[in-house]
Amino acid sequence: MDQRVREHAQVLVDWSARIGAGDDVVLSVAEDAHELGVAVAEELGERGANVVTTYGSDEISRAFLRGHDGDFEADPAHELALYENADSVLRLGGGRNTTATTDVPSDKRQAYSKSRTGVREARMDTDWVSTVHPTRSLAQQAGMAYEEYQDFVYDAILRDWESLANEMARMKDVLDDAAEVRIVKEREDQPPTDLTLAVDGRTAVNSAASVDYDSHNLPSGEVFTAPYATEGEVFFDVPMTINAQELRDVKLTFEDGEVVDFEAGQNEDELAAILDTDAGARRLGELGIGMNRGIDRFTDNILFDEKMGDTIHLAVGRAYDACLPEGEAGNDSAVHVDMITDMSEDSRIEVDGEVVQRNGTFRWEDGFEA
Known part of the structure; x- marks a missing residue:
């Protein structure tokens, strides 16, 4: 594992989220952020946190939204409870396709967003932090070689x-x-x-x-x-x-x-x-x-x-x-x-x-x- 991935995880857990022993953490890991997810999980374990891991996938979101009739339940209790009982939410971005949901109708996306207002508020009431793992899809979107993009990301993240x-x-x-x-x-x-x-x-x-x-x-x-x-x-x-x-x-x-x-x-x-x-x-x-x-x-x-x-x-x-x-x-x-x-x-x-x-x-x- 690239040492910078471990340093990224340490900055996220210690400087950004300020995780301590006994903290209840939701760790959301995107499709191609697995390596960062592993490093973050290790850091959380060393600090004695309690972790629930979820899988953040635009391709899965696309499948759900396209299959749904658009009449979304408002703030499902099981989803709401996850965030209402969390101290911190760590979101590790880094999907496989930056335009995975492009063919989902705008009105359906907006309806889904409105239906999750309470869920969103509960998540934002936690000590949440979003970051991103450098992936090839993001490098392509940026118009950069993969190694070049990795350097760019870590120059922005591993700072004083x-x-x-x-x-x-x-x-x-x-x-x-x-x-x-x-x-x-x-x-x-x-x-x-x-x-x-x-x-x-x-x-x-x-x-x-x-x-x-x-x-x-x-x-x-x-x-x-x-x-x-x-x-x-x-x-x-x-x-x-x-x-x-x-x-x-x-x-x-x-x-x-x-x-x-x-x-x-x-x-x-x-x-x-x-x-x-x-x-x-x-x-x-x-x-x-x-x-x-x-x-x-x-x-x-x-x-x-x-x-x-x-x-x-x-x-x-x-x-x-x-x-x-x-x-x-x-x-x-x-x-x-x-x-x-x-x-x-x-x-x-x-x-x-x-x-x-x-x-x-x-x-x-x-x-x-x-």
Whole structure:
């Protein structure tokens, strides 16, 4: 076994999930993540955790959804109980086919998602962490040789997370004190972006790949918050596969916090299906600012691409409770769909009128131009 697989497992169990003796853990292992699953199971055993293992397969999901009549039972008791009784849920991604569910009708996918709202909430109430094992299918999706992709993945995951957390704390402090964020892009080769988002009263999350930071992805490396009162337009120039459909050149227009117009250069019907899921799907649940410099290219995988240092991402749908004042309900939806825009040129992020990032460079980094 590649030593980096063992190191990945150690980071996941110790830094990310903070597993201790007696913790009840659900370990979900994708089809081609077996090797990482073995390494994680060994680490969990050494720490005295209690483990239930499930098999996460897009091909199995496809078979079930295509065979079902679409009248899904809401929150089946046996599935709900699994997560209600878990301390942690570790999801190891790495399937065989990144487009395995592409021929499942969108309305059936959306119906299934809605039927699992309670299950999803129970899972997210645990100390859950999602990661991914580098597979050949993911390497192919990224347009990379397998060995090259392995190096890319481990460069993003096997980091000095404590040091990165200290750096990202600067951006968290900026957002915690902010009332309004403005995102501007003025590239000649694409539609303009000029978007304002209210963030006052919110708490930004320093997403340093650990539940102790209210962070649930490995790798991570972003600072995110829950915006509201969104106004303006935004163009997403980074292609992204969502529900096994590749979306390209997405443009959203917001008025009074809601998407009032949209278009996509590819698979616009899928974008429409996402936005029509429920009322909350037309509002933003997240503004995320990528800060992981170990991710240096786009790979058509949201787990990596949204953390890249020269990007921001916005998610339509559900807001995360960690960003909200106690007792306040944020945007609620059965979906949380991230879309990314590249901020590396002809762009800026303003916070309360002050530029904090220009052309992908933060004001505390070398090369920043005010």
